[in-house]
Amino acid sequence: MTDKVALVTGASRGIGKAIALALGNAGVTVVGTATSEAGAQAISETFAGASIKGRGMMLNVASAESVDEVFKAISAEFGAPTILVNNAGITKDNIMLRMKEDEWFDVIDTNLNSLYRVVKASLRGMTKARWGRIVNISSVVGAMGNAGQSNYAAAKAGMDGFTRALAREIGSRGITVNGIAPGFIDTDMTKKLGDDQRDALKGQIPLQRLGEPEEIAGVVAFLVSDAAAYITGETIHVNGGMYMA
Amino acid sequence: MSSIEERVKKIVAEQLGVKEDDVQESASFVEDLGADSLDTVELVMALEEEFETEIPDEEAEKITTVKLAIDYIKENLQ
Numbered sequence: 001m002t003d004k005v006a007l008v009t010g011a012s013r014g015i016g017k018a019i020a021l022a023l024g025n026a027g028v029t030v031v032g033t034a035t036s037e038a039g040a041q042a043i044s045e046t047f048a049g050a051s052i053k054g055r056g057m058m059l060n061v062a063s064a065e066s067v068d069e070v071f072k073a074i075s076a077e078f079g080a081p082t083i084l085v086n087n088a089g090i091t092k093d094n095i096m097l098r099m100k101e102d103e104w105f106d107v108i109d110t111n112l113n114s115l116y117r118v119v120k121a122s123l124r125g126m127t128k129a130r131w132g133r134i135v136n137i138s139s140v141v142g143a144m145g146n147a148g149q150s151n152y153a154a155a156k157a158g159m160d161g162f163t164r165a166l167a168r169e170i171g172s173r174g175i176t177v178n179g180i181a182p183g184f185i186d187t188d189m190t191k192k193l194g195d196d197q198r199d200a201l202k203g204q205i206p207l208q209r210l211g212e213p214e215e216i217a218g219v220v221a222f223l224v225s226d227a228a229a230y231i232t233g234e235t236i237h238v239n240g241g242m243y244m245a
Numbered sequence: 246m247s248s249i250e251e252r253v254k255k256i257v258a259e260q261l262g263v264k265e266d267d268v269q270e271s272a273s274f275v276e277d278l279g280a281d282s283l284d285t286v287e288l289v290m291a292l293e294e295e296f297e298t299e300i301p302d303e304e305a306e307k308i309t310t311v312k313l314a315i316d317y318i319k320e321n322l323q
Contacts, residue, residue: 127287172283 001225002027005054007074007081009061009118010088012039014187015137017046018213019085022221024052028083031074033059035088054078061088061114062106071121080125083224086115086159087137091189093148104151111155115162123170132175133224136163137216138235140183144243156181160235167233176232178223183239186210206241249322253315256295260288270312285309296322 006023010016011032020032024047031054032043043056057073060066074081089111092103119134126132141149142156160179167177184190184201190210193201202208219238222228237243247255250270258265261278274280274288289305296318300308308314 124290127283128290170283 004083004224005029005031005074005078005081006083006085006224007070007118007122008032008085008087009059009114010034011043011056014189015182015185015213015216016085016087017043018217019087019137019220021046021050021052022214022217023083023085023224024050024054026221026225028053028224029078030054031070031078031081032056033061033070033088035060059088061118062109064117067117067121075125080128081122082126082129082131083133083135084118084122084126085135085137085220086118088114089137089155091149091152091192093152095148096150099151107151108155108158111152112158112162115159119166123175126175127170127173130174132170132173134163134166134175134177135220135223136160136177136179136235137220138163138179138181140181140237140239140243143181143235143237143245163235164233171232176223176229178228178231178233179235180216180219180223181235181237181239182211182216183237183242184210185213185216187213201242204242205239209240211238211240249318250315252295253292253318254311256291257288257311257314260284260291268311270315271310273310275309288314292318298322 006028008016008020008030011020012034020030024030030052034040034043034056037058040056040058047054057070059070090107092107094103136159138159139156141153142160145153163177163179216238219236223231237245254265254268257268261280261284263278272278274285289300289308292314293300298321304317308317
């Protein structure tokens with residue numbers, strides 16, 4: 001894996017940060033992205049401290065220009081990435097009856113439309129290399145639904161369909177496309193929930209706890225490894241048993 | 246230096262895994278040379294590399310035969 005370049009979006013904290021570190025520790029050169037220059041700088045510092053090759057870059061996955069710039073920068077500095085982890089995502093929860101148009105569109109744009117931009121930009125390099133790994137970080141909510149998250153659930157279910165379609169399209173070029181659907185992981189995103197909500201959630205999880213970001217990162221590291229070469233079009237659920245398909 | 250015709254035919258043969266002799270100028274990539282839609286995209290990528298140019302998507306979609314590829318390169322690289 002040491003000759004590979006990985007792009008991990010949304011790598012400044014939470015699951016994305018853990019994924020970037022896991023790939024970096026496996027010897028991959030990693031570009032981790034954040035939405036601000038300060039965030040990108042912090043990623044670079046984290047990598048340097050952990051002796052990981054690569055650096056942070058600023059990227060707004062909702063902007064085609066930004067995606068274009070970042071891919072040019074990565075290619076010039078490290079070579080085209082053949083591992084792509086689409087992790088950047090946002091939530092803007094509201095019940096449908098109260099949901100504002102921007103809450104709907106922002107979530108769809110950052111979580112789903114971003115795939116069009118980032119994946120399209122990465123396919124050329126992977127096709128040329130006849131090797132690629134795309135891992136889409138989805139959510140258990142895309143499969144089971146969640147009141148107050150119709151926008152997020154729609155985006156994540158869309159992502160899962162995209163995973164399957166693209167896997168069929170480019171399997172012949174040695175590129176695998178998979179998803180991981182985390183359940184409730186202990187990150188800033190789930191810290192927004194109140195203590196009561198978190199306790200209620202734990203009651204629905206057979207393993208009786210929230211997951212750790214590293215427990216998602218480990219599955220990403222597996223999916224990009226040679227050991228997972230025959231897995232494609234699959235979305236792996238990692239949720240402590242709260243949802244069993 | 247080989248002619249543009251020869252260079253284009255060589256790339257088509259390599260990309261689509263056919264014999265150079267079978268790459269007639271009138272040949273359609275899909276109908277005559279057995280290319281699928283992914284092959285045609287990769288073929289354009291290979292042409293871009295060989296001729297150090299960028300072919301916009303809307304132009305690339307029109308390049309469906311060996312002759313159209315040769316013509317495009319001639320018109321845009323002189």
